[in-house]
Amino acid sequence: MKVSPVDQAVITQALIAAADEMGIKLVRSAHSPVVREAQDCSAAILDRKGRVVSQADLIPIQLGSVTHTFRACLEHHPLETLREGDFLVNNDPYSGGQHLPDIFLFSPIFLDGVLIGVTATVVHHIDLGGGAPGLNPDAGDVHEEGITFPPSCYSVERDWNGGPFERLVRANVRMPEATIGDINAQFAANAVGGERLKGLCRKFGMDTVFSAMDEMLDYSERRIRAAIRAAPDGVYSGEAWLDDDGAGDEPVPVRAGLTIDGDSIAVDFAGTAPQVATNMNSPFASTVSSAIACIKAVLTDPDIPFNEGAERAITVTAPYGCLVNPRPPAPVRARLLPSYRVVNAVMNALAGAVPEKVIAPGFDTTTVSCISHKHVGGYNIYLEIFGGGYGAGPGNDGCDAVDSMLSNCSNIPIEAMESDYPFFRVEDYSLRAASGGGGRQRGGMGFQRIYRILDDGVTFATYGDRFRFAAQGLFGGGPGAKAETFVERGGQRIPLKSKQQFPLSPGDRLTVRTGGGGGYGPAGERNPGLAERDRLDGFRSNPG
């Protein structure tokens, strides 16, 4: 059935708006600061066949996984077996998921007994058990990272609201009120999306809405293919390195081979390091999301709706058992680190095809800062996700102190933190003024956060990267500054590793510094006006 251009526009806009509304309401009704302030969550609407048609622009890496986690659910619970009032849940990194904290929750939506679509939300939950509060950097397998909810179907009425599934969750997490509150926010957001979907079907008729959804997928596919067609055919390769696996000293490579053929792209990760024993493995769904997000960002207009149609033109493969397609039960909590090297390797390959469209490597690292406090009544867990400086582009300095590409977490305001986490105080939150890579365009700057610890029973846990290998400049630009973390205790400076757990004492001063992005072009060509402005504001490029 052919939908008129105006109806198509109305339905497309309404579905995108509905996903956005789900995202906004999820953030606004959630409990944990990691959702409500940092916005580590996403929302999507799937069609009656379980294909993602629209998404809220929140966290790219989570969005790419909605399809894969739902498909895994369908293997056990086919569409025709779903009933009104069911919900499906999945956080299994080996069934399309990301890492365990990201719980994907799906609500099938029915109108007059007919399945008209599925609403989905994913939230990074503050704690799902495991060997340490919030984050267990020492986990040797996925089981030590927390509880897995394999792809499964439950009933809201029977299993939630005090039912057995809710009790199971409650019994296995350290901050049950926050976790249950955040899952309730997911249910509420799914319900809002469901109402919007029903409203559309009532107004336009199901068949029109279904056809319009099909066209949304085709439309995104057409636009992505048009963009790929404009890039020169060829075989390109790129690579990027992680400092180490968090245990040893050996650098860990990610290698991408990229083939542009007409209007499609194939990416393969042959030559990438084998999976590692620590939590720095990228589940395959994360790898696919990262590669596609990079290609989309480099080649296409930002206004192409990102849905399953966008993925049709891009195939991603990786050897089983390698860093970016690990076998279970490898731990995966820090999966964003290898995922970012996937982005860097793919971007590096694209630089060969479309040098005018890429940017220099940025800090491109997720640095997790997790400070937990064990007290008589239980736990209080602070967790924040840090980015750093973006790589510079052909016509712009890199963005300073911002979350990296695969994520989009806000910071938690100091005033919110100090009210929710009385066991520390923030003494400094500032740009690292000499951390951007020099160049015709300067790399973005990283930043630092300094915490003063105020109580006993406090533990710091972290993972990060670029302690050894900085973001390199492009086409003659200089490297960004490296990251570092240390504790000052009684006049002594104790350096910490990029991945570790560390007990803190009252009076300790903990400093977390993230790195800068690489510069673009030779520094000698920098516009004197920009150089003068930097000087007046006290910014210098990274001395290298």
Place this chain on the structure above:
Amino acid sequence: MRVGIEVGGTFTDLVAVDRESLRTAKVPSTPASPDLGAMNAIEAAGLDPAGIEELVHGSTVATNAVLERKGAAVCLFVTKGTRDLLLLQRHDKEAIYDLRYRKPEPVVPRRHVVEIDERMAADGAAIKAPDHAAVADLVRRVLADGHYEAAAVCFLHAYANPDHERTVAGIIRELAPSLPVTCSSDVTREFREYERASTTALAAYVQPVMAGYVNRFAAALAGRGFAGRFSIMQSNGGRMPAEAMARNAISALFSGPAAGVVGAVRSVAGAGYRNLITLDMGGTSTDVALIADGRPELASMTRIDGLPVKTPVIDIVTVGAGGGSIAWVDDGGLLRTGPGSAGAMPGPACYRRGGDRPTVTDAHLVRGTLRPDAFLGGRMEVDREAARRVCGPLAERFAVTVEEIADNVVRLAEVSIVRAIQRVSTERGRDPRDYVLVPFGGAGPLHAARVAEDLAIGTVIVPPNAGVLSASGLLLSDHVHYRTRTRRLAVTQANMADIRNTVELLQAEARDYLAGLGVETGADFDRVLDMRYLGQAFEVSVPLSDPDLERLGAEDLVSLFGEAHRRIFEFAKPHGDPVEVVSFRVGVRAPPPPMPAMAGPQAGRAGGRGSTRLTERGEALDAGLLSRADLGPAAARGPLLIDDGSATIYVPPGWTAARDGHDNAVLRKETTP
């Protein structure tokens, strides 16, 4: 004589009333010095400034100062360790796939931010007080070169305890008595340091510009004999005596759109409409707002040029759909309208100023809903052939007639407007069917009926003088002053006295403030408590009526909150789940003296009867032509085009139009049998 003058981007509008008469004037704006345009308007209306008892003014002076980065040189004082607050912002991106993303540019560069060694705790306890001598030394050094035109102070947790801010502000005032100083705790007492610092910096940035403008204008008026009361419109839809506005310019940032909304609300109030959605469609964008029970909803935060502003502002949603919005085909083959706009220059192709891309205005001419001879009451010449020419390629591409493609272009613009209205209604738990649609601005009345129909709204009210509604909104606005306070209090019976006292304290503060400016107020208060379930971070606004405040018990307050939460989120937690109040917002209002009926002479040329051919919603129609002056109390059936001088009202088939006793044009959807 009472006069309202609204300075817009293109035109400066004036409305003047005395006991029985009303006159209006429209003159070109003079962006370089807007007061000139305002003076011109006074002259054009033939008014003697000496005869004006009351002048209410709205302008884009503060807004433009920010957009064009022409505000004051500000020195910002912050807590030690937070120098980069304005640059760090919230660490997120507005566009997630944009590799060349840049953050919004703050109005105070890093070189003008100075750290003070002081610290407050989250509960308002002082951890480190500022050292008087050291601060004085530092301030003296920083201000030595006399470069600064304003100072701002924003310390961590000042919302909980403003003492340190006040101490430092005192030192600055002592050392530089002529330098205006703005403290964050005086601008907004709410937590989240970036948003508060951004607001404070903006407040300091626009303040000298606004003060200079107001003082210059007041002096010029005085020079011509004006001795009446002079007040200025605020973003919250209320006005303030001009001398106070010169000290609180940030509250004028969004006064233009607010004046239009107030004009619409008050214009239709006489006919008894209290629940309405306003639709102000101009050349590049459309503003919509929802008004429940006669009071526009206020948002506690908005943005200008990407920078957060935390002052109460009428909750207006803007979309990039206006008469100048350009129609185009994207690389996926989809027909789109906007958000790109041909603006005022070159404007639509039919203006013959070099515009060569089809716009919504061109599409109207082509499909026949705008007629060349009735454009702006026939005062402006337009070229229908040029409009047809630029629509041609689109028609070819989709293999339809130019009339049909033009019809689609208009309908796509309407889709964007419908979306904007859903954002202020359905997405906030309001059913648009409970509201009437009130269009104004040049293009609003042309689209209103079809937009209403898409939302199942059955009534459209076009107030008289819809073309100068913002200027009449100025005259119809109350004096308003708001006080806010972040104060976290659990909703328990034990805390109820404290909650009530806080409300009453803010009421007294607000009333005293206006009284200090010579504005007497009664007991007309707006009270909003921002509340949440314990553990949530975002608050739901809960309005408190007089009776609510009277009987206020913990149970009642929890119920009121539960209802508001359910309306927005479609769920509420069971009673017994702990609820807290986070902030208090209290406003006091003093209404203006009553206005004569806004009717005045009915605009529109009489006798333009006849009929015209048009294409609308895919159908070719013969529409009757009417002048607004011809519209009587009996319902005339669509399709009709009604010329009201400054705008065209379109009455589609299935709708009727009539004039009510207040000179509104009332459009109703006929119920299908």
